[in-house]
Amino acid sequence: MKIKINTIFCFLLFFTLFTEGVAQTTKPTFQGQTQTGEKVDTRNHAIIPQWRGKQILGDVTFDNEFDGARLNGITQDNDSSYTAIIAAENYPINxxxxxxxxxxxxTPRTIWVHLTYLNAKHRYIPKISRDGRTWQTVDSSDYLLEKDTAKTPRTFQENALSESAxxxxxxxxxxxxxxxQELMTSKVVTEWSESLLKKRFVSSEIxxxxxxxxxxxxxxxxxxxTxxxxxxVIGRLHPPEVTGTFxxxxFVESLCADSETAKKxxxxxxxFVIPMMNPDGVDNGHWRHNIGGIDLNRDWADFNQPETQIxxxxxxxxxxxTDRKLYFGIDFHSTWDDIFYTNTTDKPTNMDGLxxxxxxxxxxxxxxxxxxAxxxxxxxxxVISKAFFNREFNAEALVYEVGDNTSREFTAMKSRTAAENLMQLALEYLGK
Ligand SMILES: [Zn+2]
Structure with missing residues (x-):
């Protein structure tokens, strides 16, 4: 049995390396999600809470008793391999x-865990940590996709995904x-917000x-x-979209920086920054929805959910x-690759062309x-936030999407640059 499994792994590894090599040279430009913004019923939809606790299988213990986790079941296959079952809060879901x-x-040992999904495929490359705060992506030799994707064109979205890993x-x-993805629970994000409060020009309100x-x-x-x-600035409507939080x-740290532009x-x-719009979904390990079982970025027309209402x-x-104006709205998300979703409008915005x-x-x-874009x-x-910011307040607005696997360094650099450029332009509009 052991020999057979090792043979399968070698075979899978060969194909994984082969297809990754192909992907490097032929990666197409991401065209965006197909049906962004379609109208859906956003009244509460039942969810299935996951059982939380420790699952002890001989000497090995699996534990999902912490925020942000999702592990719906685990079984032991043999001495050194286990199957994890992971399910969404409800369906249909992206x-x-x-x-x-x-x-x-x-006692120290090496195990294989087979990541399997209920009505879904494997998407995210595993990250590991010893303290729950600092993360590294698993070594490629320790990570194998089940399905050979060489036969299907390696594009974005679901058809590029393996059944399991x-x-x-x-x-x-x-x-x-x-x-x-790195655990960015509501607690971690709150700690980050609190660190900004040390600056005298930052305050916070529930x-x-x-x-x-x-x-x-x-x-x-x-x-x-005045x-x-x-x-x-809003973010984290969708729990797994951690690169959007990064x-x-x-972006927000740059607004708080000591640069001359930022000061002016x-x-x-x-x-105003609401970095964590769906803390219930995030801490419960939801794939997409809030605790009402609804995609919050489909609720900016009907406002059936408390988070969007607030x-x-x-x-x-x-x-x-009032005489105040909303000039700009930005909503941070993650998807298959970096992209901006923008608005086209009939009338000029408060800062047209920004x-x-x-x-x-x-x-x-x-x-x-x-x-x-x-x-x-x-x-x-x-039904999307950017449309609401424009429709009701005449603001320039967009969705800022970051790829799941976009390098964390590039993400930070691009976002800092984006913030600096935005501040400069916003000052130019005032003639400053
Ligand atoms: Zn999203």
Whole structure:
């Protein structure tokens, strides 16, 4: 049995390396999600909570008793291999099978875990950690895809995914975290927000609570106490979209930096930041939805969910019936590759042409970088955040998408550059 499994792994490894090699040279430009923004019913949809606890199989213990985890079942196949079953909070759902668990062994050993999914395929390359804070991607020799994808064109989205995957783990009596993406739970993001509060021009406010009583924190960055010129930054509507959080953090840190541009910018503009819009979904390890079982980025027309209602009401109270204006709104997400989803509109925005000029500046600032943007028309019933920011407040707005596997260093650099360029342009609009 052991020989047979090893033979299969070698075979799979050959194909994995072969197809990765092909992907390097033929990677097409990501064309964006196909049906972004279609109208759907956003009234509550039942979810299946996962059982949480420790599963002890001989000397080996699997544990999903922590925020952000998802492991729905585990079985032992033989002395050294196990099968993990991972399921979504409900269906239908997009293919973002998010998993996380801890594993320990009484005596040191090497095991294989077969990552399998209920009505889904394998998407995220496993990351491991000894402390739950610092992560490394598993070595390619310890990670094998089940299905040979050489026969199908290696494009983006679901048809590029393997049915399942195998990961080899060296375990002992200290916990080893195994996760789909770095664990950026509501606690981790709150700690990051709190670190910004040391700056005198940053404050925070709880603008509402989720159904599971988690706070929606809103940071305010700026020196103009009247908040005459407003921008909004939101993120993490979708739990597995951790690379979007990385980009949001770099972006917001740049707004708080000591650069001359940032200092001038903060005197003129007030930026409100809600970095974690779906803490219930994130901490429960959901693949897509909030605790009401709904995709929050399909609820910006009907507002059936508390999280979208809270942000809508916050903005309405801040802007409507006042002389204040919302100039810019940005919503950070992750997808198959870097892309921007923008608006096309019939009437000029409060800062017309800002995003177009911003993209031009971004291409000038980053060598060999080309902006990949997909516009869509803002309509009365458009259900995405960017459409709401434009439709109701006449703001320039977009969705900033980061690839699941885009290098973390490039993500941070691009996002810092983007923030710096945006601040410069916003000042130019004021003639400063
Ligand atoms: Zn998303």
């Amino acid at each position: 293919p973002s099978a998010w998993y996380a668990f801890k594993v320990t062994a009484k 195998f990961v080899r783990l060296k375990i002992d009596d200290k916990p080893l975290w195994v996760v789909a 603008i509402g609570k989720t159904p599971q009583n988690r706070p929606l924190n809103c940071l305010r960055i700026g020196e103009d106490k 908040d005459a010129k407003v921008m909004i 980009a949001l953090q770099s 910018f903060r005197k003129a503009y007030s930026v 942000v809508r009401d916050f903005l309405r109270k801040k802007i409507n019936g 995003i177009k000029r911003w993209f031009t500046e971004l291409e000038k600032a980053i060598p060999d970088y080309k902006v990949n 997909r516009p869509s028309k803002v309509q009365l019933n458009s």
